[in-house]
Amino acid sequence: MKSVLAIDNGSSGIRAMLFNHGGEIVARHYAKTPPILPEPGAVEHDPEVLWQALLTVVRGVLEDRPAEEIAAMGITNQRGSFCLWEKETGRPITNFISWADVRGGDVAVAMNRNRWWRALKAISRVLGPITRSKMLMTTAMVSFTTDHATVRLKWFLDRNPEIQQRCERGEILFGTLDTWFIYKLTGGKEHLSDYGNAAATGMFNPFQLRWNDVIGKLFDIPLEMFPDVRDTNGDFGVTDPALFGGAKIPIRASAGDQMAALFGQQCFAPGDVKISQGSGAFVDMTVGPKPRLSRRGLLPLIAWSLDGQPTYMLEGYVATAGTLVDWLGHGLGLSDTPAVLNELAAQTEDTEGVFFFPTPSGIRFPYYNPKARASILGLSLATSRRHVARAVLEGIALRLHEILDGMQQDTGIRLQSVKVDGGVSQSDILLQTLANFASVTVERAPEADMTATGAAYFAGLAVGFWKSIDELPKMPGYTVFTPAIDEQTRARKVKEWRRALQHVLKIT
Numbered sequence: 001m002k003s004v005l006a007i008d009n010g011s012s013g014i015r016a017m018l019f020n021h022g023g024e025i026v027a028r029h030y031a032k033t034p035p036i037l038p039e040p041g042a043v044e045h046d047p048e049v050l051w052q053a054l055l056t057v058v059r060g061v062l063e064d065r066p067a068e069e070i071a072a073m074g075i076t077n078q079r080g081s082f083c084l085w086e087k088e089t090g091r092p093i094t095n096f097i098s099w100a101d102v103r104g105g106d107v108a109v110a111m112n113r114n115r116w117w118r119a120l121k122a123i124s125r126v127l128g129p130i131t132r133s134k135m136l137m138t139t140a141m142v143s144f145t146t147d148h149a150t151v152r153l154k155w156f157l158d159r160n161p162e163i164q165q166r167c168e169r170g171e172i173l174f175g176t177l178d179t180w181f182i183y184k185l186t187g188g189k190e191h192l193s194d195y196g197n198a199a200a201t202g203m204f205n206p207f208q209l210r211w212n213d214v215i216g217k218l219f220d221i222p223l224e225m226f227p228d229v230r231d232t233n234g235d236f237g238v239t240d241p242a243l244f245g246g247a248k249i250p251i252r253a254s255a256g257d258q259m260a261a262l263f264g265q266q267c268f269a270p271g272d273v274k275i276s277q278g279s280g281a282f283v284d285m286t287v288g289p290k291p292r293l294s295r296r297g298l299l300p301l302i303a304w305s306l307d308g309q310p311t312y313m314l315e316g317y318v319a320t321a322g323t324l325v326d327w328l329g330h331g332l333g334l335s336d337t338p339a340v341l342n343e344l345a346a347q348t349e350d351t352e353g354v355f356f357f358p359t360p361s362g363i364r365f366p367y368y369n370p371k372a373r374a375s376i377l378g379l380s381l382a383t384s385r386r387h388v389a390r391a392v393l394e395g396i397a398l399r400l401h402e403i404l405d406g407m408q409q410d411t412g413i414r415l416q417s418v419k420v421d422g423g424v425s426q427s428d429i430l431l432q433t434l435a436n437f438a439s440v441t442v443e444r445a446p447e448a449d450m451t452a453t454g455a456a457y458f459a460g461l462a463v464g465f466w467k468s469i470d471e472l473p474k475m476p477g478y479t480v481f482t483p484a485i486d487e488q489t490r491a492r493k494v495k496e497w498r499r500a501l502q503h504v505l506k507i508t
Contacts, residue, residue: 002069003027004460005061005249006452007054009077009177010257011035011100011279014050016057018065019456021465023473025447029060035098041105043098047083050096050177051184058244067247073239074253074459076260076451077177079200080149084156084163084225085180087173090188093163096177097156100279100319102146102361104155105370111144111151116218134293134300135207141297145370148202149176154219167222174225176201178254185251187240193227194234195310196259199302204229206302207291209310232259232304233462253458258282259303260454261421262313265445268469271413275400276450277422277430281321283403285314287411294410296366298403304458314410316365316403321396321424324358324374328392334385342427345390353378354387355500356395365403367505375504390429397433398497404438417441419478421450428481435481437490446477 003018003026012034018027031053036044080099085092111117121140128137144151153174157164166172175183179193198204198211203221205212209229216223230236236251255263258276262284265274270288275281284303291300291312303313322338329336335344355377357363362370376388408415418440420431425444435442447453453475460466483490 003065003071004456004465005058005070005073006455006459007058007073007075007181008257008449008452008455009033009050009054009075009181010451011078011098014053014057015452016054016061017452017456018061018070019453019460021473023453023475027061027064029057031056036095039103041102043100044095045081045098046095047085047092047180050180054181054184055243062244062247067244067249070249071465072250072252072459072463074255074455075178075181075251076255076257076455077181077197079176079197079256079258080147082149082153082174082176082201083180084167084172084174087171090183093172094156096180097152099147099149100361101152102370104146104151107155107158108144108146108148108151108370111154111219114218120214134291135205137293138207138300141295143297143368144202145368147364150202150215150219150221153203153221157221164220164222167225170224172225173227175227178256179227182236182251182254185239185243186237187242190237191227192234192236192254193229194232194254195229195302195305196232197254197256198229200256206300206312230254231306231308233306233458250463252462253455255304255455255458257451258284258315259301259313260452260458261450262286262303262454263457264450264452264454265419265421266469266472266475267419271411271415273404273407273415273418274450275418275420275422275425277321277420277424278449279320279322281318281396281400281422281424283316283400283407285407285411285413287312287314292411294406296406296410297368298365298406298410306461314407316406318358318396318399318403319361319364320358320374322422324360324392324396325424327360335389338424338427338430341389341393342429344386345393345427345429347386348384348390351378351387351391351394352382353380354383354391355497356388356391357501357504358392358395358399359504363505366406369505372504377500377503393427393430394433394497396424397430397437398494400434401437401494404440415440417443419443419445421445421448423448431481432484435483436485437494439483439490441483442481444479444481445475446479447475
């Protein structure tokens with residue numbers, strides 16, 4: 001066996017990539033899968049379109065290399081997006097409702113006001129510190145948002161009571177993207193997910209490693225529809241021979257995109273951090289074999305579970321990064337790509353008092369204001385496109401700095417460096433600004449998207465393609481950015497930006 005196949009489904013496309021033992025990409029194919037936007041706040045994907053795109057890219061790879069060369073397949077996917085399908089027929093009855101869909105906002109508010117949930121949180125606030133239970137202390141701080149698949153599922157079932165009844169009768173299956181692909185690839189034989197994807201739904205208890213029956217009972221969400229959960233490098237079946245010319249490719253890994261990128265960047269030790277800057281910008285810290293409590297509301301998730309041993313992580317994120325670049329190009333005609341935005345911003349060394357806040361769909365950590373909107377402050381008659389471009393990049397960097405700062409405060413770990421990947425990370429100005437404001441070394445991976453690399457590593461380890469994590473290929477050629485401003489300037493800039501942000505929060 002000479003290669004490992006990785007399937008990587010993102011917010012706007014799906015790719016198949018074949019890796020050899022040295023970690024080099026020997027074949028790749030890509031298909032666009034743009035989202036469906038049926039109404040304001042709605043972000044969906046057609047399950048059958050995604051499935052056909054997956055078949056197209058895998059078959060494209062198999063035209064370049066024979067299936068007999070492939071030791072295993074790993075799947076990585078945008079997390080939190082889900083759909084429902086009939087158990088008997090496999091027919092989807094919904095589109096995938098994306099993690100970026102915000103139509104369930106009112107449902108999130110209602111769930112947070114539920115008297116039993118509020119009582120549970122109150123009990124957790126009292127008993128958590130006494131018992132030192134991370135589960136109770138986390139419950140005391142967690143609030144439902146549309147980021148949770150739980151909220152979007154509740155929103156959908158409330159609108160469709162007949163489907164709710166079918167779910168309760170066991171006629172309907174729930175699945176995130178990995179579950180749907182595994183189901184289809186195995187000819188409907190397997191209904192599975194991994195611990196990391198399950199935890200990212202908000203419906204899974206990461207401390208007890210099972211679906212959360214408390215949330216299920218409180219909010220009438222039938223647990224019967226949820227998949228079985230396995231290790232990230234577990235056995236997820238083999239591909240249906242009818243799909244790929246008789247080939248039975250073992251499916252030996254499933255991982256959420258940010259978990260896969262964290263592993264692909266080889267952030268194995270507690271305190272290792274990576275930032276993936278795609279449609280959103282996700283900051284993830286490996287915290288080790290035991291979950292860590294975040295008093296500021298960072299998400300405690302399962303990074304991966306290998307051979308029965310979970311590794312935990314903390315996560316915070318900026319919901320819009322690459323989508324902002326797209327909007328700047330298509331909506332405002334400012335720039336089409338991160339490279340163009342970087343070139344425009346490079347034409348000035350200062351924003352001249354212009355501040356940009358990258359919050360078009362609300363602001364998360366540490367403010368949690370879903371009504372916040374993207375704002376530009378400090379415009380004058382002297383403001384030009386280059387000032388706005390630089391303010392956009394600085395705005396993203398400052399939001400990332402806030403998350404990194406919160407992680408350090410919650411864990412007591414002083415960061416020295418972070419690894420970055422993703423399309424938006426191609427902006428040198430953004431990464432240099434991040435290094436300046438966060439006072440850390442920023443290391444950019446030579447491969448823009450590390451999610452597929454992580455999926456390949458997981459699958460390869462499962463079948464002995466690589467014997468251990470020590471044998472995984474080392475990624476060469478990182479580009480390094482080091483802090484280049486003095487502490488006084490840094491503190492002043494951060495203080496000015498935060499003062500301006502308070503104006504934005506006051507008017508929402």
